[in-house]
Amino acid sequence: MLKKTRKTTLAAALLAGGLLTTVSAQAATITVAVAANFTKAAEEIGAAWEETSGHDVRFSFGPSGKLLAQIQNGAPFDAYFSADTGRPEILVKSGDARDSFVYAQGKLALYSMNLPVDEQAEEILATGEFRHMASANPKAAPYGLAAQQVLEKRDLYQRYREDGKIATGESITQTFQFVTTGNAQLGFVALSQLRDPESPVKDKGHVWMPPVEDYDPIEQGAAALTRSERPEVVDDFLAFVHSDQGAAIIKKYGYNAP
Template sequence: MAGLALWLALCGTARGADVRLAVAANFTDTGNELIAAFAEATGRQASASYGSTGKLYAQIRHGAPFDVFMAADRRRPELLEDNGLGVKGTRFTYARGQLVLWSPQSGLLEAPETWLASKDFTRLAIANPKTAPYGMAAREVLIRLDLWAPLQQRLVRGDSIAQTFQFVATANAQAGFVALSQIRAWNENEGSLWRIPSAYYSPINQQAILLTRGERNPAARQWLEFLRSETARSIIERYGYDTRN
């Protein structure tokens, strides 16, 4: 019954769309702007379901009716390609994400590594490392700082990077590891922010792939072409991603 409910929900969100997208949660604001630009440029409509990369991957494995998968890592698109659920030769990196430590409280993170080591907080938010690539990156940062084990009792895990951001924005956590793109889309005071050095975590290469369900859909291929366009790259970079290969 749960699988049927998921199927019906996804079909409902895609009704009337020319191409159906499964998109990593960190890309929500960027994705929405890209969908609007795609419609203006091509006259075609795209619909997106946003969620953690791991959960979207599981939905695709169980037959969810998507045409394109836009993950927050390269591993899941690669697995889909290997398993015959993704079209070979269509996988590419559309964005490279940047991890940040963020708090709405101004001045809190002036010495971020010292603040983390001080444990002067009750809750620190991260995305679930098992399902969210940004959570995996956050785990790598804490391991590098020798803080993964000491902070276990203070970590609150979001199912996706979107939920993780909400934990911090609603003061359910004093700070959290989120995507720079989410801060760029934040309409309120930026608070305090630590742009974590790229050497502290593995590159977050976000890859897209045409799924076999969308192989015969011209709009799906047109979407992937659009993602490579200067218009799309400009939007993606404005939200804090790197698009250089």
Template sequence: MKQWCMLAAGLAICFGAWAGEVQVAVAANFAAPMEKLAPMFARETGHKAVLSFGSTGKFYAQIRHGAPFEVLLAADDETPARLEREGRGGSRFTYAVGRLALWSRQAGFVDAQGEVLKRGRFDRLAIADPRLAPYGAAAIETVRKLGLLEALRPKFVQGENIAQAWQFAATGNAALGFVALSQVYAGGKLKEGSAWIVPASMHAPIRQDAILLDKGKDNAAASALMRYLQGSKARAVIRSFGYET
């Protein structure tokens, strides 16, 4: 018994010495999946992921100005590629392919084909800032393809990121909004309200890339997180929120 206790104590000391932290910048659309993945990552590796959520465009500016992030989970693939070209990171991979949804907290308000946009019987339509948020850019591309951009533009309520766009719709400040499917979908079904899942053909693919930033290149926890996100358990969680992997 004494030998077992000594062994257990020794393992605990080694595990504690090995475990570390990684500072992770997470695109707002990926908040819910990452909040589920972070404790799984901690249990299975002993490392802690310290999460910050926001718009990809703002994270890019912060990283360029020396923010202490070690891993970026972007809402696009262009920003990580730009950071890599600038010599600020590497080891990029696509961790998720996002889906756009037109959503209302009111059941039955949004039909399955998105015809509610053509009827125009609403005052406000929430979108994320298309200059900063890839989901906002996808929303603009969608309404342009529908031939409704000029008709709907006066109704736009613009959030800095997709989290704010969802908040506008969730609080009723906008009758409906273009949001990330992951914000309103979990466990293979819609959480509440009504939605049109925008066909992928309506906009450019929302490929979301991860990049190991320079500040994390010598951090074992950062490398471990990059590996973990490519594993089967993480991919299953990501798909359960409506993403493709």
């Protein structure tokens, strides 16, 4: 489902200066497919870009794999922000996208509202004394693959699967919901979800950051799609993501910015 960011106030300011007609003629709306983990950061970036550019951006959030499939089936997106670099490269090689780039590096976190994973993560994982652990689908969500790698390094993944302890979310968003609603006692989520200022669990619960060497770097790639009828507007949006203002927002939500 498309989600619209808040309306720009730039037009109102220009109206006072008699420039509204020019801006309206040039204004455009682009649609960007964005990996679910980047939802809040994308919304804030989009709102800031709208303010400075006079253009509008609509977002479609979901699992990276599902969004890729929609693009390959002709979905009218102008750009694609994945949670990995492999999927944008697939589009570049097929001619559906221009050169891809890394816009953020994500961080995996193990979160629980009640279990003291911040102090006893290794012990809790080893004993398996919980009903369910949430994790995103590793075939569709890079954060799910990272979680699988963390568990495999401890020889726990297959054991938990056979015991029915892993509650698999279609996306990292659904995985986060499993944990925050209590359907899972703990779960591997994106650090950005815990940094969301509007999150109901911000500054609550317990968090453990797995060693970064325990999983492949979650480098998140983006690309402008060749089907876009507004390439210059897309390029302006991507340039804003690369800007100091865009990088500051990306870091605010717990990512590393290139």
